Amino acid sequence: MLLKRQQHLQRQREVLAYRMKKLAAKQVEMTKKTDAMKEKIKKKYEDMKRVLDEDLRITLTLMDTELEATEKLMEEKIEDCYHLTEELDKELANRAQTDDGDVQNRETDNRIFEMLKLTDPELIRMDEFKHEQLLSLTTNLLLFIRSQIPVTKKLFQSYAADVVLDADTAHPKLIVSPGGDSVTYTDTWQDVPEVPSRFDTTLNVISKQGFSEGRQYWEVDVSGKTYWELGLTYPSIPRHGSEEVCWMGRGKESWCVEYFNGSYTAWHGGVQHELPLLDGRQFTRIGIYCSFPGGVVCFIGADTVTPLHCFCAGTFADTLHQALCPGHDNYGTNWKSLKICDASRSPPVL
Structure with missing residues (x-):
């Protein structure tokens, strides 16, 4: 009877040892699955960040391109004014030696008038409405993202x-x-x-x-x-x-x-x-x-x-x-x- 009891306990011990082995294997399996899922989720967040970074780059680049075009036009207008200023300096120097008539004075006045009209700063504008639309779209995107995160809470x-x-x-x-x-x-x-x-x-x-x-x-x-x-x-x-x-x-x-x-x-x-x-x-x-x-x-x-x-x-x-x-x-x-x-x-x- 003692031998049978020992054999029975040994079998039960083996059963428990096998169960511990299965539990340990299950633990390893669950850890691997969780780690794999964490990596997939992490990659999705990295992808989202890349998409947002690229969208930011595109938006800012287009705004910079428009600004560069505007700045170029400004520089051209400034240069036109500068050239006219040089011509006026020459006329002033010549007038110190000669006495030109009223006709030349009117021509000079007309040239100045035309230059002032063409270089009026109010004629050069930014498309502020489009900029406000961009800001509105990014604000809406931010609000949407905030409404979806943290994603665990949303779930x-x-x-x-x-x-x-x-x-x-x-x-x-x-x-x-x-x-x-x-x-x-x-x-x-x-x-x-x-x-x-x-x-x-x-x-x-x-x-x-x-x-x-x-x-x-x-x-x-x-x-x-x-x-x-x-x-x-x-x-x-x-x-x-x-x-x-x-x-x-x-x-x-x-x-x-x-x-x-x-x-x-x-x-x-x-x-x-x-x-x-x-x-x-x-x-x-x-x-x-x-x-x-x-x-x-x-x-x-x-x-x-x-x-x-x-x-x-x-x-x-x-x-x-x-x-x-x-x-x-x-x-x-x-x-x-x-x-x-x-x-x-x-x-x-x-």
Whole structure:
């Protein structure tokens, strides 16, 4: 029996060793694919830069060509005036020795008049209207580019989800707006029905609808807040009992990022990931992106598309719901609501 047990354990060890080998190979494969895609994307950006640089060269060259033609005409007019000035100098010198008649005076006056008429600076103009059109086109191009970048944010916006909070899940000290788009902490225990879905120990509320496929992105306005938690959870997250168990990220059922008095912490499975590089930074909006096919949950500072933290679950085991915790009053500094934004129309980053 001991021999059989040893043989069995050896086989199991070999199975685990083979699994580790497959995981390592998968890791190498994913790294290679990611690096290859990064190179392709980088090349596209380099191509865009070359196109813009060439367009700038063409535009400025054409403007310089027109300016050179205008400058040449100016120089010709100046030279004509100079030659006439030399002729007048000669006439002045001759007049000191001879006394010409009125006829020659009239001829000289006519020549001067004609020269002044032909060299009038107002007759030489720039096509300023065309220049303004060029400026307008480049401005429109800049506005278009800004509306498309950062491209990651633009892509996230295409996944914007319509999130409605479920008041029947909200802790009794939370007030959910009638439209389900915001949640506010209050010191007063609300007179609400006691239902199994309601959190009774943590200040949580989750969305009415979950999702189990595709990709979703949503944003929450956190301006003026000193404490909040945002994330995603399975419906199985504990709603009653031990406070620690019910908190977001403290179990395997949920993922979250927490902000408290200037510090950020990411949580999942009871493991905290402190994010010291973000300490002291404040964002108006926090974005949460989830890819069901990719098994990832990513948190970003939506104002500047700053990555906060990314979790990889590999494969999600159940339907996911958006989850919020507006936090307690934090000594009178945290009364503002958490408000769900229209992620498809978030303010431009640049």
